[in-house]
Amino acid sequence: MKRRIQSFVVLLLLSGSLAHAQGPKDPVVEKIVKEATENSQLEVLAHELMDGIGPRLVGTPEMQKAHDWAVAKYKTWGIEARNEKWGEWRGWQRGVTNVSMIHPRVQSLDATQLAWSPGTKGKGVTAELIILADVQDSIAFQRWLPAVKGKLVMISMNQPTGRPEYNWEEFATKESLEKMKETRKAATDSWNERIRKTGYNARTLPAALEKAGAAGIVTSNWSGGFGVNKIFGAYTKKVPSIDMELEDYGMLYRLVESGQKPQINIQAESKNLKNAPAFNTIAEIKGTEKPNEYVILSAHFDSWDGGTGATDNGTGTIVMMEAMRILKKMYPNPKRTILAGHWGSEEQGLNGSRAFVADNPQIVKNTQAVFNQDNGTGRVANISGQGFLHAYDFMGRWLSAAPREITSSIQTQYPGFPGGGGSDHASFVAAGIPAFMLSSLSWSYGNYTWHTNRDTYDKIVFDDVRSNAILVAILAYRASEEPELANRERINLPLNPRTGEPTAWPALREPTRKGGLD
Structure with a gap:
């Protein structure tokens, strides 16, 4: 061997x-x-x-x-x-997204609706922001859920820094860099635990909040760079789901924490199609x-x-x-x-x-x-x-x-x-x-x-x-x-170290032929 x-x-x-x-x-x-x-x-x-x-x-x-x-x-x-x-x-078309803070002061915000998000009507949705509660367990979360009625719920963690790591490595002292990393890890672990204790995950939580009467879902899926976020799909059927850039999301998060009850207006002109x-x-x-x-x-x-x-x-x-x-x-x-x-x-x-x-x-x-x-x-x-x-x-x-x-x-x-x-x-x-x-x-x-x-x-x-x-x-x-078809002989795959069984060649998988229709 x-x-x-x-x-x-x-x-x-x-x-x-x-x-x-x-x-x-x-x-x-x-x-x-x-x-x-x-x-x-x-x-x-x-x-x-x-x-x-x-x-x-x-x-x-x-x-x-x-x-x-x-x-x-x-x-x-x-x-x-x-x-x-x-x-x-599922047929869908994105329209214009406008998001603004209207209390405690007025400011345009950098945000967009997620793919397949339900649109808003008329003057849009105006509501107070609240942060996903840090509860003891899923039973406590169910007791808290009525508090989301009529509110816009923030379900992403507040990042301790909007600077990418390479920027810290270039300018920070060694002590400051290590402190930042420790702070970010602790915040990430804590937020993941907060989500886990609800009894839901990132896919199922928005639907649970929507069912409880939330006016909308606000996320900030930071991608680790200046001004850059991942933009994926919505998991709500009736209320808007938006993603907000880190800078504005962090500001609103801090306003909620300090008791100033910020309100924002969301206008999302998307529409469902056949x-x-x-x-x-x-x-x-x-x-x-x-x-x-x-x-x-x-x-x-x-x-x-x-x-x-x-x-x-x-x-x-x-x-x-x-x-x-x-x-x-x-x-x-x-x-x-x-x-x-x-x-x-x-x-x-x-x-x-x-x-x-x-x-x-x-x-x-x-x-x-x-x-x-x-x-x-x-x-x-x-x-x-x-x-x-x-x-x-x-x-x-x-x-x-x-x-x-x-x-x-x-x-x-x-x-x-x-x-x-x-x-x-x-x-x-x-x-x-x-x-x-x-x-x-x-x-x-x-x-x-x-x-x-x-x-x-x-x-x-x-x-x-x-x-x-x-x-x-x-x-x-x-x-x-090439004169002939290329040789397609496969290697003998090694044993799976976890199971001790031979590793299998990837299996053919069926496509999803009707998507987003449920």
Whole structure:
């Protein structure tokens, strides 16, 4: 066993360099690089999608507009595209959100309604704010619940600092930094315990407060950066749910604590619509020699709607569109059919890609490889073999065709382990198809743009996105030209250290085909 482990380590060490050995120049590759560099359409695509259409929450008119826009855009490039229905989702449309403090003084506040929040009517909702009570147990909480009637309930902790940790590390004394960390940990632990003692959790608590007569729910889901919050979905059916930026939330929290009984007015003009069909947009460049075998370029199309979905996953979307445009122009007659899959409702559980896998078994069975990108605007920095034993062999050949200035900083791990979730490549990995997540450099993605109110066009780093479009186009070209389907043999997964049982390959999972309808 020790010798086998040593051999595996050697393989991993070799993978980072051998995969990028450069071969003779390929004229198709040179054309791809030239077109991407001299005639890039990325800025135009980003502007039209993020600025023009905006966020793409499943079930909204904007999501439908994006699907129709993509089909029309592909057709201007001579690429066939279609919208494939796979389910339906609760229809909803965001309107204007205005939130203001009206007592003890007047001030406009920085807040927005959560996705699928009920709207307000007329002059909106005006009510006093109260903080979720710190009770002894769930019985005491039930006794407290009548106190929420007619009130707006604050259910997020008050952050002890609005400065991100890196800012403290740069300027604070060692003693001050440690004190801040201890204070924040104690506050977080205390608040989590406060929630636990209610007998509810973050999902079920808003509904319980609504049922007890609360006028609305106020949260502040801070994302650890200046002015940035996570914006997810509402769990109320009749009263508004809003998320407020840390600065204003903290001020109101302190006013409540000091007994000043602050009041705010919420005007949220959202509205429920009839159930909306849910689609994947599929673009296709037909293969000439092996048209019934496929290379798939993959990126989810939907987003949360706190910002405009620029880096999650507008950048992945425009990378795949730009790669398809370049391939159609510079490699118009591929050996295999090249598809671009723009998946719907990834954010609610990979639903679009799971539906595609379930609904298209013949395509999936004959897929050479899937190249997926999802996590931000940075250039590709990591690729795992996803548990396919021979991924080093074929991915190494394909990567070696790309310019060294693109591949030299990519870390590869072969054979790696199969992805069970997280992004749409996992839907194909579960079906036994070599599907690779092209993981990007961070650019503060986790704190500043992932699912936040700051995920907007200005955060896109177009030089990195252009590099990724070149890489994807070259990988698709070389995968298409491969003489045979790539070897799909899987590694023997290690024992689960907790159970002592063999680790199972990720299982195929059914999509949610009717979402948000309960």
